[in-house]
Amino acid sequence: MSSNSIIPKEQLTAYQRWELAAFEDINELAAGATPADAAQPLPPDSLPGAEPAQEEAAVEVEQPAQNIPYPTAEEMEALHQQAYQDAFGEGQKAGFEKGFEQGLSEGRQAAVNDVEQMTSVLAVLERANRDFESSMAEVVLDLALALTQQMLRQVLPVKNDILLPLIREALASLPQVNQHPRILVHPENGKVLRELLTADIAHFGLRIIDDHTIQPGGCKIEAGSSEIDATVESRWSRLLAALGRNGDWFEVS
The missing domain is CATH 3.30.2320.30 (ATP synthase, E subunit, C-terminal)
Structure with missing residues (x-):
């Protein structure tokens, strides 16, 4: 068959797949058929396992794919910015919480260090004050003794x-x-x-x-x-x- 024998799609009618029937069915059909019947083509619905042509055509027809619009550059940029802002917000929140805890811990440690330093300074000042008072007491006592001695020498x-x-x-x-x-x-x-x-x-x-x-x-x-x-x-x-x-x-x- 040459390529000129191809029937255009618009001229096609419903068709039925041919399937080999069982031998018993074929014999029965052959026995009861007349030469005139044999010359007539079988209707599509009379063959075993046949389905309506319309349903078969409906199965064979491909549904055209729906046109899904792609996002525009502005929408892509907006999505990118939204994702960035969400990630930035989460990171900022986590960083703030971590920084707050770290700052609080460092602040407490700094306060402890300041208290220790202040305690040390106060201890040094207290010792210096005691030493000063002691030295001043010694000086005052020596002065009092000297004055007493001089007074006694005169009296x-x-x-x-x-x-x-x-x-x-x-x-x-x-x-x-x-x-x-x-x-x-x-x-x-x-x-x-x-x-x-x-x-x-x-x-x-x-x-x-x-x-x-x-x-x-x-x-x-x-x-x-x-x-x-x-x-x-x-x-x-x-x-x-x-x-x-x-x-x-x-x-x-």
């Missing part, structure tokens, strides 16, 4: 009766036995004491002895095996020892 030579309370207190502390106490004093003090202690001299049998080695304002009392050293040097040394100092009355302050 004792002229205040000849300054020993009277001290001598009476010392005599009262001595054992009450038959003994005659001896009082060694500077000659300037001895003159005054002999006048002021007239009654005590008679009562205790006191003897006032002048001794130039004893500084004015001081004395020594001897009674048997007992001795009271009330010299200015001894009393000054005991005062310095009580204040944690070492010194000598003869040292010029």
